[in-house]
Amino acid sequence: METPLREPTFLILAALAAEPLHGYGLITEVTRLSDGRVSLRPGTLYGALDRLLDAGLVAVEREEVVDSRLRRYYRLTNHGGDLLADETERMRRNVEAATARLTARTRRGTPRLSGGIA
Amino acid sequence: MSDLERRYLRLVRICYPAGYRDARGTEIAGTYLALSSPDRRWPSVADVTDVAVGGLRQRLRAVGATGVGPGLRLAATLALVTATALAGCWATLELSPWTTAWFGVAQHGTSVTLGLGVWVTWLLAAAAHVAAPGRWTRAAIGLALVLTVAVVPLAAVVDRSRPPLFVLLPQVCLGFVALGVPSRSPGWLRLLPVAGVAAALPVGAAFAGNGGDVFLGYYGWPARQILPAAGTALLLVAVLVGVVLAARGDRRGGWALLVLLGPIGMLSVHPLAGELAARFYGGGPNADWTTLATAATIAAVASATAMWAALIVQRRVAGAARRSVPGGPRSHEASG
Known part of the structure; x- marks a missing residue:
């Protein structure tokens, strides 16, 4: 799996980090994690899950039949957990670096245009 | 089974490849049902589009054409x-x-x-x-x-x-x-x-x-100049982008060019029809409805054949790669 991960992929892995989830649960959890910004549709979700299964980042945990409908629960594998941790660390370092720069900028004040405004 | 569930299952059956829908069909339909409101009786336009796109993506993936x-x-x-x-x-x-x-x-x-x-x-x-x-x-x-x-x-x-x-x-x-x-x-x-x-x-x-x-009419000379020029420009840009991306090991440009062959062919229909007219009827390149329709058919068949041939080659290459790697990527059936 190529890194950096795309946002939906990252959010799917993050959603599965807490507990195994089925398709509908994953979609609602990704929406919640992203404050409603990322809204996966089933076609996109299962396409992403296929890639993650192929890459060994998630695995099928168990299957249930609820109201005569199949529910398949997915879990994060150890490999998936390691990748998620690496990505989170990379993003955390980026956030820290950007925060430090922004803080320094705020302390300096907004830079004036060269030569001022005539 | 409700009417809505039956309709989602039918959509999945139509759009997804056979092996995949056997393994995942009821699960996918169940997820659409869980997301739909209780009073809904027909799949929404957005859901139909999503199933169609998901099915197409899966069919491409089945032949190893994920690019x-x-x-x-x-x-x-x-x-x-x-x-x-x-x-x-x-x-x-x-x-x-x-x-x-x-x-x-x-x-x-x-x-x-x-x-x-x-x-x-x-x-x-x-x-x-x-x-x-x-x-x-x-x-x-x-x-x-x-x-x-x-x-x-x-x-x-x-x-x-x-x-x-x-x-x-x-x-x-x-x-x-x-x-x-x-x-x-x-x-x-x-x-x-x-x-x-x-x-x-x-x-x-x-x-x-x-x-x-x-002769500077909207239907006439400008259209016969502008359309092929646009087709040639599109072809050159697609090739150039493809070469630049290929140099970075990115094969998107090749697939983009194959996808664009159809529109490029249609942009070149008029000069092609003119050639056909000159060959069939003699005289100047005076395209008529018959030669234009023939040229459009040739362009459509040629571009579809090129894409089909590329998918077959890709499928064989992907199959050979899978066979050469013991314990390579798992199939979707294995995930079920």
Whole structure:
């Protein structure tokens, strides 16, 4: 799996980090994690899950039949957990670096245009 | 089983490949059902589109052509730029008074044919791509596509002139490809269709500005010059982008070029029809309806064959790669 991960992929892995989830649960959890910004549709979700299964980042945990409908629960594998941790660390370092720069900028004040405004 | 569940299962059965829907069909349909409101009886348009796109993606994945999706998104951006640039050019010519002389028909309002309304919707699609990429842009492209097709029966009903089919057909092909335009792209990429329109306006004005020559009509010489030129430019840009990406080990450009072969072929229909006419009838390259239809069929079959051949090659390469790697990527059945 190529890194950096795309946002939906990252959010799917993050959603599965807490507990195994089925398709509908994953979609609602990704929406919640992203404050409603990322809204996966089933076609996109299962396409992403296929890639993650192929890459060994998630695995099928168990299957249930609820109201005569199949529910398949997915879990994060150890490999998936390691990748998620690496990505989170990379993003955390980026956030820290950007925060430090922004803080320094705020302390300096907004830079004036060269030569001022005539 | 409810009617809605039966309809979702039927949709999945139609769109997804057999092996995959056996393993995942009920699970996917169940997820759509869980997301739908209790009073819904039919799948929404968005769900139908999602199932169709998901099924197509899975079919491509089954033949190892996972690069087609990214390639289609790249092709869609290039197609949208070309379609909106052409629309800018045609809109300028529609407003030209010299086109009236060529048609020999009375001008109604500001434009010669009903085409102006069609081209304006394409320009709106370019604006939507800047302001609201993604869903709104696709909706604007969809509207432009509907109008591009609907202008043919509409012109017949109201007895008004319309752009010729050899102008409308490539626009429709470009529009279908442009529907795959990515939802998120950098600002400069979002500006490209508007830049294409801005670049096309002086071209249209240059053709329209040479007034007095009856051959400078909207249906005539400019269309036969502009369409193949646009096709050649699109081909060159696609090849150039493909080469640059290939140098980085990115094969998107190859798939984008294959996707664009159809629209490029349709842009070249008129000169091809002229060649056919000269060969079949003798004399000059005077294309008629028969040669134009034949040329369009040749272009469609050739581009579909090229894509089909590429998918077969890709499938064999992917199969050989899987066989050479013990314990390689698992199949989707294994996931179920």
